[in-house]
Amino acid sequence: MKLANNHIFVTGGSKGIGKAIVRDCAEAGAKVSFVDIDVPAGESFAKEMQDSGFPVAFARADVADFAELTRAYDSLVAQFGEVTGVVNNAGVNSYADPVTMTDEEWDAFFAIDMKAIWLTAKLALPAMRAAHKGAIVIIGSIHGRLTFPDFFPYGAAKAAVIGLTRNLGVDEGKHNIRTNVVAPGYVLTPLTQGWLDSQPGRMERSLAIQPLGRMGQPQEIAKVVSFLLSDDASFVNGSDWAVDGGLSARSA
Numbered sequence: 373m374k375l376a377n378n379h380i381f382v383t384g385g386s387k388g389i390g391k392a393i394v395r396d397c398a399e400a401g402a403k404v405s406f407v408d409i410d411v412p413a414g415e416s417f418a419k420e421m422q423d424s425g426f427p428v429a430f431a432r433a434d435v436a437d438f439a440e441l442t443r444a445y446d447s448l449v450a451q452f453g454e455v456t457g458v459v460n461n462a463g464v465n466s467y468a469d470p471v472t473m474t475d476e477e478w479d480a481f482f483a484i485d486m487k488a489i490w491l492t493a494k495l496a497l498p499a500m501r502a503a504h505k506g507a508i509v510i511i512g513s514i515h516g517r518l519t520f521p522d523f524f525p526y527g528a529a530k531a532a533v534i535g536l537t538r539n540l541g542v543d544e545g546k547h548n549i550r551t552n553v554v555a556p557g558y559v560l561t562p563l564t565q566g567w568l569d570s571q572p573g574r575m576e577r578s579l580a581i582q583p584l585g586r587m588g589q590p591q592e593i594a595k596v597v598s599f600l601l602s603d604d605a606s607f608v609n610g611s612d613w614a615v616d617g618g619l620s621a622r623s624a
C-alpha cells in the first residue's frame with residue numbers, strides 16, 4: 373500500500389491512461405479524485421470503484437477552464453483532504469497544418485496540453501508547500517523528444533512540459549515537492565485507437581517499429597506513475613521517464 377494516507381488528484385481520469393492511473397493509485401491505498409469532461413464515463417467509473425470499496429471521487433471539469441477546475445478541485449479537497457499528489461494526464465492530440473491552424477485552435481490546444489499543467493500546480497502547490505511534501509507527475513509523450521509527421525504542434529506542447537517539469541523540480545525541490553514527466557510511447561487507449569483507425573495499414577506499420585513487438589497497455593504507464601508518486605521515488609525529481617517499450621531508443 374505504497375500510497376496509503378495520500379490524496380491523489382488526476383486529470384482526465386474517465387478513460388485511457390488516466391483511468392488506469394486512478395485504479396492503480398486506489399489499489400495502492402490512496403484516496404483518488406479525478407476530473408474529466410466526459411461525465412457519463414467519469415461517473416460510471418467512480419461508481420464502479422466505490423462499489424468495490426475504493427475511496428474514489430469524480431467531478432466534471434475542463435482543465436482549460438480555471439474557474440471550473442478550481443471549483444471541482446475545492447470540492448474534491450473538501451471530500452478527501454488536501455491533495456498530496458497530482459497527475460496531469462488530460463490531453464488531446466493535434467494534427468494541425470502550420471499555415472491553416474487558427475489562433476483560436478492554437479490557444480485551445482495549448483490550454484489543455486500545456487497551460488492546464490501550470491493551473492493545476494497553482495492549485496496544489498500551496499498545501500504541498502505547507503506540508504513540506506508533494507509529488508507531481510505530468511504525462512508527456514515520446515513526442516517531447518522526437519515526433520512523427522502530421523502532429524503539429526503536439527511535439528511543441530509535449531517538449532514544453534519537460535521544461536516546465538525542470539522549472540518546478542528545481543524551484544519546488546526546496547519544499548520537498550518532486551515533479552517528473554512520464555513519457556509514454558504507443559499505448560492502446562481510445563485516443564490511440566482513433567488515430568490507428570484513421571488510415572488503413574497504420575496499425576501494422578506502427579507495430580512493425582516497436583522493439584517489444586507490441587504497444588503498451590494503460591496500466592503499464594500507471595505503474596510507473598504510482599511509483600513516482602510514492603516515497604519509493606523520494607530522490608527522483610525534475611526528470612523525464614520514457615515508458616515506450618524502447619521505441620525512442622531506435623533509429624529509423
Ligand SMILES: NC(=O)c1ccc[n+]([C@@H]2O[C@H](COP(=O)([O-])OP(=O)(O)OC[C@H]3O[C@@H](n4cnc5c(N)ncnc54)[C@H](O)[C@@H]3O)[C@@H](O)[C@H]2O)c1
Pocket residue numbers: 383384385386387388389390407408409410433434435436461462463464465484511512513514555556557558559560561562563564
Ligand atoms: N495513448 C498514447 O499512446 C499516448 C502516448 C503518449 C502520450 N499520451 C498522453 O497521455 C495522456 C492521456 O492520453 P490517452 O491516450 O489516455 O487519451 P484518451 O483520449 O483515451 O483519454 C484522455 C481523457 O482526458 C479527457 N480530457 C480531454 N480533454 C480534457 C479537458 N480539456 N479537460 C478534462 N479532461 C479532458 C478525455 O475526456 C479522456 O477521458 C494525454 O496527455 C496524451 O497526450 C498518450
